[in-house]
Each structure stands twice: as structure tokens, then as C-alpha cells.
Amino acid sequence: MSDISELIPRPKSRFLLVRCPECGNEQIVFSHAKMTVKCNSCGFTLAEPRGGKAKINGEILTVLG
Numbered sequence: 001m002s003d004i005s006e007l008i009p010r011p012k013s014r015f016l017l018v019r020c021p022e023c024g025n026e027q028i029v030f031s032h033a034k035m036t037v038k039c040n041s042c043g044f045t046l047a048e049p050r051g052g053k054a055k056i057n058g059e060i061l062t063v064l065g
Contacts, residue, residue: 012032013030013031013032014030014031014063015029015031015063015064016060016062016063016064017061017062017064018056018058019058019059019061020039020044020046021044021057023039023042023044025040025041027040027046028064029046029047029054030047030054032052032053033048033049034049036048036049039058044058045057
């Protein structure tokens with residue numbers, strides 16, 4: 001019998017810990033963001049929607065979940 005993990009597809013989207021290149025603030029961003037995500041400290045645009053995966057403008061530190 002097949003392994004259960006093969007039968008249930010896993011999502012391709014993830015949460016990312018991103019560092020702002022302007023101020024160094026670290027913030028969690030969704031990889032497939034549908035809205036523009038700005039840094040909570042300085043307002044720099046961290047993620048821009050692209051119809052699928054978002055364009056991440058900061059340094060990705062960790063992939064969460």
C-alpha cells in the first residue's frame with residue numbers, strides 16, 4: 001500500500017522570514033502574497049504580488065512551515 005504522504009498533496013506556498021534591506025527589521029511574509037507588503041518599521045516594500053509567487057525584495061532568512 002502507498003504511503004499516505006504521497007496521496008495528500010502539500011501546498012507550494014510558505015511563510016518566509018524576511019530581513020528589510022533598508023532598516024534590518026525582520027518580518028514574516030507569505031510567499032504568495034496577493035497584496036503589497038511593506039516593512040513595519042520603515043515602509044520599504046518587502047513583497048510585491050506577481051499573480052502567483054510574490055517578488056520578495058528583502059533577504060529571505062528562513063522558510064517557515
